[in-house]
Amino acid sequence: MEDFAQFNPTIFESTKDNYSNELDVAVKAVQMACSLCQRVQKSLLSKSTSLVQSKDDNSLVTIADWSVQATVSWVLTESFGSNNVSIVAEEDVETLSKPEASGLLESVVQTVNECLSEAPQFGIKGPIIPLKKAEVLEAIRQCNFNGGPSGRFWVLDPVDGTLGFVRGDQYAVALALVEDGEVVLGVLGCPNYPLRKEWLSYHHRYYRIISKLTPPTSISWDKGFVLYAKKGSGKAWMQPLIPSNNLVWLKSPRPVYVSSIEDPGQATFCEPVERANSSHSFTAGLAHSVGVRKEPLRVYSMVKYAAVARGDAEIFMKFARSGYKEKIWDHAAGTVIIQEAGGVVTDAGGNPLDFSNGIYLEGLDRGIIACAGVQLHEKIVRAVDASWDSSCL
Ligand SMILES: Nc1ncnc2c1ncn2[C@@H]1O[C@H](COP(=O)(O)OS(=O)(=O)O)[C@@H](OP(=O)(O)O)[C@H]1O
Ligand SMILES: [Mg+2]
């Protein structure tokens, strides 16, 4: 039993360290968010409802995106005080505030309150009475900070990989803390990350396959976890999901490390599922040119960062079409987790990602390259230079 520990803040090693309280609250908030998402994903898949909406850029948003944003915003504000909390997050309240969206708003309020009612099981004090519509909208609206070079702010992607989420596939909840332009904490919830990494590539069919192969009573260590890391600690940790209805949860976090594979011939690279989000043809040419032989692992969301941090893949590449500006919430948590697990994350010019310039990764050179090791990373950066001019990106 010695590798088991009760769930309490002592898991965070030196509790007197900087950011230990922030990390403790952030991990609990992401645990709650994962539980919320699992419940919503299940209900989305069991009935076709209008809980999925299209945004102006044709991307999707669901009640889970808004509900997680409201819940995490509420938890952070209650824990640290509204004057001390600035949050940059993906969703806004525009759609939800429209009179015709009252049903949608009701679903969000119900989902948030359901989640907050379980807060004590995660070690968080919940509200005395359920939140009202106006309070839920305010919690979402509060996440309208625009980032920048100085001070402290949180960065939240409530559901990353919303497309994967509505398809019953991979998605992530990503929360980071940025101080003076540097990501100092990263917390990444991956509720559907499978026990066997081979299952990561069963897109679309994932849910069906998993539900057939794992008994419904299986404990959550079999699927899903929260990864977290603190900048400069040299460690990244994986904590199993806390079952909200199960008081016998006793598992302690484990450290995760990047893979030691430096040979491209043995390496696996991962990339976005959607061609619209990253050029598959460019990365295929690139991978071939450095000697990568394995098929790409196409996975939705920041689960790709988790795969590299855990050593299930060695390379992550994303080359969005020219003109697309990457947002900080799609990369902040994953970046610090890979770095602390021993990996390297830069743009295609080999420069660190810049989280100090507002909501976008301004100045990003071509694309993002994350690797398990320095040598592999150098090879990929060199290969991008060699093949860039002949590509049409
Ligand atoms: N056109 C375009 N190009 C590049 N990137 C885009 C584009 N549109 C959206 N996005 C952002 O990509 C986030 C999902 O990235 P993924 O790596 O998960 O892509 S994929 O879903 O696997 O194809 C996705 O995050 P979520 O909105 O949180 O799902 C978006 O922020
Ligand atoms: Mg989105």
Ligand SMILES: [Mg+2]
């Ligand atoms: Mg995202």
Ligand SMILES: [Mg+2]
């Ligand atoms: Mg999102």
